[in-house]
Amino acid sequence: MPLALYLLALAVFAMGTSEFMLAGLLPDIASDLDVPVGTAGLLTSAFAVGMIVGAPLVAASARNWPVRTSLLGFILVFVAAHAVGAATSSFPVLVVTRVIAALANAGFLAVALTTAGTLVAPDRKGRALAVLLSGMTVATIAGVPGGSVLGTFLGWRATFWAVAALCVPAAVGILKGIPARPVREDEPDRPALRAELARLGSPRLMLVMLLGALVNAATFAGFTFLAPLVTDTAGLAEQWIPLVLVLFGVGSFVGVTLAGRFSDRRPGLVVTVGGPLLLFGWFAMAVLAEKPVALLLLVFAQGALSFALGSTLITRILYEAAGAPTMAGAYATAALNIGAAVGPLLAAATLGTAVGNHGPLWTSGLLVAVALLVALPLRGVIADEPERRDGAALTGIR
Structure with a gap:
């Protein structure tokens, strides 16, 4: 694998860390900027909104941009947004920087997913994309807890500066390793943008996008x-927050790895078995959150189940959008980030109620319950393997 590919994965790692790191920084940000923790949670939704809007718009507009210029431009905007966010004392400004960073992230991924396959031989595209997307998985295991540790000892602003610094070698690698050539509009195997957008009219595609958003x-x-669940509810010291995030990240890695063995051939099995377990796990965590040992075990289990089910639904979105090779990733990104935007908003609304810190967990369980009510009667749609010609169209983006 070429060095440029690993540097692109480093950028994906930095961007993934930025997307997830706020889970361990919200109390400090809220205290420093004098806003409630629930309000600080809007930063997660702001990033998700930027990804929702940016993924389809930038994926469409970047079809004909010079590859190196667009990748470098997106990563520099991402760095600048984090620098401003680290320096500001205004919560509204921080929210704006999160939206801008998300737009840059969406643009970068839209171009990088296409570029990764051009850096290797045609029969190694799948491996190239696995390397690229591994940056996101590693972010949940090392980047997010590492950011939490850094934030605990040096403050949340140091984490923002660290994310910006991680992008510098990636920017240098783009300049050195990515050819400055445009993505040609007249590529013979690529459908027109109108045809790709028309795939959104497929009920099957909309169903799996809805399920992905709910999960x-x-x-x-x-x-x-x-x-706040770790420190206020379970009564653990603040230093336990990074460990909890590590457990969730390791669980997510295990879940993605195991689901990868079934999501292509047996997606219905993953949904039928994993869905009810995920539902039970959220409700069990809400009931047992005061017990540290139970909380730690359930955090690991929920990380594994959430990402196993989520990654399987991502795969189904890509299969159902096989006729839209440059937009399929944008559809998956938009669906998942709609969920990432709505979830924290619903959870934050419960914090001031009688259920308190348990509210987000009950919210998670109810959302999974809705997903199962939608999915189980229509599980044949999820389990169906697309026609071979559709699957073949995905070999460059799986």
């Missing part, structure tokens, strides 16, 4: 407010 909403509803 991700549940994930972010619980994940965003783990920090």
